[in-house]
Amino acid sequence: xxxxxxxxxxxxxxxxxxxxxxxxxxxxxxxxxxxxxxxxxxxxxxxxxxxxxxxxxxxxxxxxxxxxxxxxxxxxxxxxxxxxxxxxxxxxxxxxxxxxxxxxxxxxxxxxxxxxxxxxxxxxxxxxxxxxxxxxxxxxxxxxxxxxxxxxxxxxxxxxxxxxxxxxxxxxxxxxxxxxxxxxxxxxxxxxxxxxxxxxxxxxxxxxx
Numbered sequence: 001x002x003x004x005x006x007x008x009x010x011x012x013x014x015x016x017x018x019x020x021x022x023x024x025x026x027x028x029x030x031x032x033x034x035x036x037x038x039x040x041x042x043x044x045x046x047x048x049x050x051x052x053x054x055x056x057x058x059x060x061x062x063x064x065x066x067x068x069x070x071x072x073x074x075x076x077x078x079x080x081x082x083x084x085x086x087x088x089x090x091x092x093x094x095x096x097x098x099x100x101x102x103x104x105x106x107x108x109x110x111x112x113x114x115x116x117x118x119x120x121x122x123x124x125x126x127x128x129x130x131x132x133x134x135x136x137x138x139x140x141x142x143x144x145x146x147x148x149x150x151x152x153x154x155x156x157x158x159x160x161x162x163x164x165x166x167x168x169x170x171x172x173x174x175x176x177x178x179x180x181x182x183x184x185x186x187x188x189x190x191x192x193x194x195x196x197x198x199x200x201x202x203x204x205x206x207x208x209x
Contacts, residue, residue: 001025001118004047006032006064007080008056012103016051016080019107026111035059039067047075049098049118054081054088062095069096078117109168116167137201140183147201149176154193154202 003026007013013031020026029045032038036058042050050068054061065077076098081088089100099117101110137147145166152162159177163170177189184199186192196202 001049001114002027002029002045002047003114004028004030004032004038004041004045004050006035006038006050006056006061007053008033009053012053012080015107016110019110020114023111026114032056035061035064038064039071042068042072042075049076049078049114051078051080051114052097054079054083054092062091065092065095065097076118078114106168106172108172112163112169113167116164137199140199140201142180142183142201146176146180146183149173150180150192150196151202153189154196 003020005013005016005028007016010033013033017028017031020028029047030041032041035056038050038052038056038059052061052064052068056064061079061081065079068075068077077096078099078101079092079097080101080103081092082103083089084102092100098120099113101113105113142150145168148166149162152165157165159170159173162168163173166173177192180192181187184192184195186195193202
């Protein structure tokens with residue numbers, strides 16, 4: 001997958017590039033640090049996907065998105081932004097973005113998200129925290145991502161299936177499971193689900209005694 005990275009924050013752009021360079025099926029063909037560089041680079045390099053920041057000097061991300069989709073409709077555009085405003089997310093998706101990724105997402109998880117975007121299977125913003133947390137989860141110090149993984153465990157999903165559903169790498173799922181077991185004082189998946197059910201974190205566990 002040929003990728004053009006458009007982000008004016010050097011540190012973020014470098015982090016993205018490292019994450020993609022580590023994968024065999026990605027090639028970063030160009031980098032833009034201003035909005036005015038994006039369209040000429042798109043025409044010159046013909047990427048499969050443009051990873052686009054919303055706030056860019058010279059041309060804002062939404063305007064760049066519109067122009068890319070107008071002139072190059074086959075190119076996928078994924079928005080990478082710090083904004084979690086529903087109106088901003090909806091506007092980007094309505095203008096043709098294949099996915100909207102929150103900048104707090106783990107860089108390790110970005111490649112799998114981009115693959116999903118290329119396949120056309122991402123229909124919402126990636127990386128948004130849930131609006132509310134169960135009280136039991138708060139007491140145990142469980143994060144929103146850990147709660148999502150426990151809920152997936154309760155449905156009997158494998159690590160690979162959880163990673164695909166949550167748009168994270170399988171190694172990230174394993175990392176979170178280690179923390180979940182520690183916080184719940186559980187020895188394995190079945191015990192973690194049972195304890196989470198007892199604390200009111202999940203409902204109707206698949207694994208029951």
